[in-house]
Amino acid sequence: MANPLTTTEPATPNKALLRRPTVLRLLIVALLAEIGYAVLNLSTMTIYLRDDRHFGEATVGWVVVSFLLVEALFKSPMGHLADRFGPKMFMLLGPAMSAVTAVLSLVVPRTGGAPFEVFLFILLRAIDGLGAAMLWPAAFLRMNDAVADDERQQGMSLMNLCYMLGIAVAFPLGGAANDIATQILQRHGMGPIRWAALILASSLFAAVAIAVWRLVPSGKPKHAHVEEVATNEVGLADFLKSMRQIPSYLLLATVTFAGIGFPMVIFKLFPVDQFGFSETQIGFLILPGAAVLAACSVPMSKFGEKIGRVKAVHLGLGLCTIGMAAIGSGMFLPLLRQPWLLALGGIPVGIGFLLAIPAWMASVSDIDPQRRGTNIGAVMTAQGLGAIVGAPIGSAMYEKLQPLGRQLGLTEAFGRYSPFVGCAVCLLIGWLISLRILKPRSEAV
Template sequence: MAAPNLKPDPSERTSKSPTLSPMMTLVIMAGLAELGYATLNISQVPVYLRDQLNYSESEVTAIGAIFLLAEGILRAPMGLLSDRFGRKRLMMLAPMLTLVTSLLSLVIHDKYGFMLLRALDGLGAAMLWPTAFAAVADSVDKKNRAQAMSFLNLTYMVGVASGPFVGGAANDFFNDQQAAYYVISALFLTTTLVVYRWFPADRPEQHAHDEDDPGSLSKIWSAIKLAPGFMLLSLTVFLGIGLVMLLIKLFAMDEYGFSESKFGALLLVPAVMMGLASVPLGRLADKMGRPTAIHMGLLASGLCLWIIASQHHLAVMAIAGGITAIGFLLAFPAWMAEVSEVDPSRRGAILGAVTMAQGIGSGIGAMVSGYLYQHVSIDFFGVAEFASRRTPFFGCALMITLSALISFWVVKRRPHHE
């Protein structure tokens, strides 16, 4: 699929243009990095900890939550660092951290050692994503910004959907539950090299900061106060996502007896749907207005998640999962484009503050998801009963539906959206 014709700001051009444009470099970087993170956190670590090291689901999700909480808490400071010290430095350092931790995961089996490794992974992700979204906003003119965010978000979400297939296929092919760690390390090495080779070096004036700035904590707090509604919306959306993200592969293996690679192949269906729909949806979001795109995308996703939670038929679940992904593709880029324009001079810090809430929300969701999965079944007044392993999915549906309602209060149509 061809990339959208996104024209960078003239200020972003240099006399010696790289082989790839900054925007295309960011797209490739985001796809490789998120494929690596998804393979690690959604595919490899949960199954490896439970089936190879014999941890319970509650312990698995507690370890996974360390990554999410570390990422969430550190996103705002890392967004600030990208404003001060430049985008390229952080986008190179971040994948190098997880390259190292993936290799260390081969030899460290202690619970607390795994928690430390996942905290370092969270630090890397906190460096990468606010910096990447801020770099997109730096590189693309305002009228095309939602479309650009959509294209970057496509690679992010396709990486999420493809990670379980890549990790599962590696483990099944080599008949070794450690094989995926080598694949993950290779992905992050490639990510680092892509940024090093093709992303342009930062210029001193490009991310200039106020010399009289009173300090990083003050600046971060100021950024939080500028976008509290978006932080609330981020918290509720990602709390819902956190309830299922670390358990979805274990659920498929427990409920349907899937192998690792078969589960990954099933997720390729929504990945293909996302690929086909992403750029048209980005254009649609620009035309219909970002607030409408956010409202409709979250509503569609919430409705389909109720279907996923209550259905047992795989075909229905796959179709509903694809529509859920499309809803997020419509809503999320418009949402990030809105946030990026709150205060362009502090774009990195603001994006970091808003996405900090994402990590905190997903971390809280992950913390409780293992307990729900093991112990809390659902009985709808004797009319319908569901096993405990479906409870996190009902919680996810509830939180996304609540988020859709909150979005009507937080994101309102304004004249400049027309």
């Protein structure tokens, strides 16, 4: 009898996806990995660098960009290599690398944000980016192999569910780790602790590597023998070929994720600065909404399948634009600078995300079965490139426009809300592009 840990379980369409051992194992790995990366990059790193290492917001933005840049540059070639050699090795090595870099972040010499200290953090985050680039295309490729063709969008939605749950859990976990460590160590005369969540992130990445080793099937994907005919295509060649094959998806990915990049760096800094929330408060305020959206992931995917992938992208981007515009209105209207409006605007943003992203990814995986991993990697590369453009601009706006807000009589909130306005503008442009180039009569673009 074949060892279930070293062979790929065939898809059985008559069995619910969550009840299939291979799919469930992949989802466990994806959830742990997303919690780890969200704790590291979203919950911890920005607070740690600004409040513990005393970096400015603009400098923090460039550190985050190093992660995004390397992840974007290497996702397409890593997807190609996962196509050729099998996903398991890449799913194991990527998190293992990040387990080490999270701990190394604690021993970087403290020089008050001098260039060498900044360089070391850029280097460490670049290694994290390479680890993420190894993990995610391989994980999506393995999911593609674990489900039937007509179940692929549901499979992508389950991966999306892990993304949402990971974010939902990461903020309270990371915030609680820092706040609990602060309460304990303040008894010994130490100030606020911002590094405890780095140890948590390292532990999570180690758990991911162990889970991959024990739970993920070995072997190449079912279509790997076809992909091997193009072994000379790596790196830029992969991306350029995907640009010719799926240009509309790459364009949409770049524009919309440029918008997502605007508030990426300041996402946790904003409620601390604007509303005076603690890290734990932020986490437990995010948790309910993110958990509800995660629960809606599969139903929204089925709704997207019902209305069609192109309409799902149109509707999803439109909802994201409306929600982000509502949040960004606080830049100009002081009466709308309320925590409840931030939560209210997040509802259409979350629903729109759930509609648009699975439709994108499922369509990309259907275009060319021989290049699924490479095309998925190319779309993720375009998303990363977009975020690379938006993240440093948004963090610089956050820092530099606060003094302008004081001069205009709009207070520092003028600058703090500005990244959300930039995000809304990019999402609006992306929505208009989708209406122009994605037509219901042609689902595959």
